[in-house]
Amino acid sequence: MEIDFSEINYIQDPNWRDLHADYEQFLLSMTGPTVIDITGLETKKCRVITTLLQGSEPSGLIALHRWLTTRNVKELPKTNLRFIICSVEAACVKPLLSKRFIDGSKDINRCFGEKEPDKIQIEKYKGCYERAQLIEQAVKEVNPEVMVDLHNAPNPCPTFAVSSKITTETLSLTSFFCQTLVLSDLQLCSLMEQDFSCPTITIECGGRVDEQAHEVAYAGICQIANCEDIGYIQQERGVEVIYLPLRLQAREGVNLSYADHDEGYSGITLKQNIDYFNFGGANQGEMIGWIDGNGLENLHLLNKHGCDVIDEYFYIRENQLVCKQNLRLFKATSDKQIALNDCLFYVVKKTNNRL
Ligand SMILES: [Zn+2]
Structure with a gap:
């Protein structure tokens, strides 16, 4: 499959026709990375949620589709929301949502902000690095006040969050999804390691075929949409911090x-x-x-x-x-x-x- 790595599509406040009957048809209607912007009450602020950086990790997409198709459109989220659905082509390979990345390409969540560029790698996987930059740009252009990246583990696994900082905000954001925050200083060139000047966390929602993982992602999206002010929330539940795996x-x-x-x-x-x-x-x-x-x-x-x-x-x-x-x-x-x-x-x- 020929992939246009410079493609990125934008949809503003999608209607039922854009959303299709289910998440699989919705996925198949996309041709490449897709940005979905939702208008909120406070339009000067934006919260960003990314998902499907790896095509085999479906919870974010499933939860996003559920949120988009079941929300009361008259009740706007507290701020603008931007969802970014990343590795659409890999996810569309049949059986759907089973392929981490397209054969011959590279895991895009290892292509962000390379500090010591390995020229051979960058030349070989030029398109992947280009796409990573486009996605990073799509996050930065809205000056997000929070940034959450939704993932799944390949096997059954409890939900946990990962961040490179422990702050009131990252603990609160974690509590929307789960009770464990892993502080990580690993340098893997992942999206989460980039500096968006706002609280940034990854959520490992759980196993990729676990309904509970999709449920966790959905509940978290609802909380982010409805939360008045991320800086001043009462933590939903106690959060255990695990240091530096x-x-x-x-x-x-x-x-x-x-x-x-x-x-x-x-x-x-x-x-x-x-x-x-x-x-x-x-x-x-x-x-x-x-x-x-x-x-x-x-x-x-x-x-x-x-x-x-x-x-x-x-x-x-x-x-x-x-x-x-x-x-x-x-x-x-x-x-x-x-x-x-x-x-x-x-x-x-x-x-x-x-x-
Ligand atoms: Zn992942």
């Missing part, structure tokens, strides 16, 4: 498998039900998989100084990969493609920080 990655070229038992595969084998750990975490002494004779050398877990700290988190017991501490895991997935391209999971040592 790291990403566990397989080293380049290492074989990754998933299994219920030790099958003696080379490289790393994670337990087939690795996503269970997204809920309760993994305890000291608990095994999460198996590993070949190269042991921890198969993996790396870099801290922000670029030092490998895998020894602090895991050890090898015979050929089992075992937790050295009580750990919390996020976005653990048995989707091999995502695990190899992105990471096996995010991990943090367990503490209790309920604010």
